[in-house]
Amino acid sequence: MSNEFFVRFDENLLRLPSCLAVHAQLHPNLIKFTCEEYVKYIQQFHELNICGIIRKNEAETTVLALAAYRKHLNTFYTIRFEIDDLIVDEKERKHGLGTRLMHYLIDHAKQEGVSKISVHCNPIHTDAHRLFFRLGLTINCFEFDLENKTVLPDNDQxxxxxxxxxxxxxxxxxxxxxxxxxxxxxxxxxxxxxxxxxxxxxxxxxxxxxxxxxxxxxxxxxxxxxxxxxxxxxxxxxxxxxxxxxxxxxxxxxxxxxxxxxxxxxxxxxxxxxxxxxxxxxxxxxxxxxxxxxxxxxxxxxxxxx
The missing domain is CATH 3.40.630.30 (Gcn5-related N-acetyltransferase (GNAT))
Structure with missing residues (x-):
């Protein structure tokens, strides 16, 4: 018998090979880690929370989808609930897991008293864009990364x-x-x-x-x-x-x-x-x-x- 659950990931779940395998589908650089190294890497991000959907049966526990999110104060949303990563195992897609995980995160944000959620997404991940649009999210900003490292002289005025x-x-x-x-x-x-x-x-x-x-x-x-x-x-x-x-x-x-x-x-x-x-x-x-x-x-x- 198999059951699926929404859970906040603890160290034991992060250590599962399926957790690293799913996360590396979004961030391929993670594949260089062993499971133990991955746990230590994630734990260094003190503000980061990981949650997701797991499948449990008598034989094993498998991670099907996960999300990484943070919450902090800022001048834009007052409380910013920011989803950095949202990924469904490529073998489990088309089953509505991404939608279910987003609804779980929205409910969690409401419980925290948050009025808006934000999600960052690479421009090439168009399947994710379609999911967000279907759920009522819209693109409200662009994230800019500074490539130019040249430091200019100071202005004495x-x-x-x-x-x-x-x-x-x-x-x-x-x-x-x-x-x-x-x-x-x-x-x-x-x-x-x-x-x-x-x-x-x-x-x-x-x-x-x-x-x-x-x-x-x-x-x-x-x-x-x-x-x-x-x-x-x-x-x-x-x-x-x-x-x-x-x-x-x-x-x-x-x-x-x-x-x-x-x-x-x-x-x-x-x-x-x-x-x-x-x-x-x-x-x-x-x-x-x-x-x-x-x-x-x-x-x-x-x-x-x-």
Missing amino acids: IRIIDVTDLPDKENEQLLIRAHEIYQQLRPHLPNDQNEYVKQLRDICRTSPARILFVLDKNDNILGLTCYRITENIQYSKHIYCDDLVTDENRRSSGVGRFLINYMKNEREKLGIDKLILDSGVQRGRAHKFYHREGFYISRYGFSMAI
Whole structure:
């Protein structure tokens, strides 16, 4: 007798040869690992959760499908429920397992109080795209990967200040001064300044993330970025830029390039290869800028309100 179950994967399930075999169908680089090495590799991603569908009978337990997801605070969704991987064993496809697994993840996200889910997917995986479209997800952003590693000279007319670890009073003053600029990118951020400051501080403290401002010689705030050092199976350890915005009155003045250059420098210092960011599909002007700076679209971002 055979039964199928939705489960959160523990170390024993991760150790199953079928778990590694299924996951390697999406990430072929994983095939180089033994089962023990795979478990250790997955466990280094502390924010990553693995769940899926298994089949159990008297003789063995087999992984049929799995998903890797993360949950963290950000300025876009407040709580971001992000599915990095979703894969059904190629021998088990056409049986509705992908749909069932997505419904399981949606129900789990609802229980966590999440209002939207997001899924990243390679542009070539068109079967997965069709699944997401059938379930009501739409492409809301493109994920950009920085290919250009050239670091540019600093601009002596502007400077960067990292507000993350400043004393509370100074941190609050700068965050409030940047309120209107931040809302140019994220108009849904709280209008109440106390709520706004608390939300940004919570993101920095719990995610964690860092917030940087660009100021001119007169201490006017010209733009800002929020970024974090994070890890996933697609990119391993990388810098992920949550937010990048230049004051709409200061566009085309080199502020965006200055911020990207700063993150390039941080990447080099830390020995990290990748700098990743998402950009809404409607932001064509930003996409042109990212392409000029050496970024290319590596994945689509699907999302759905739940």
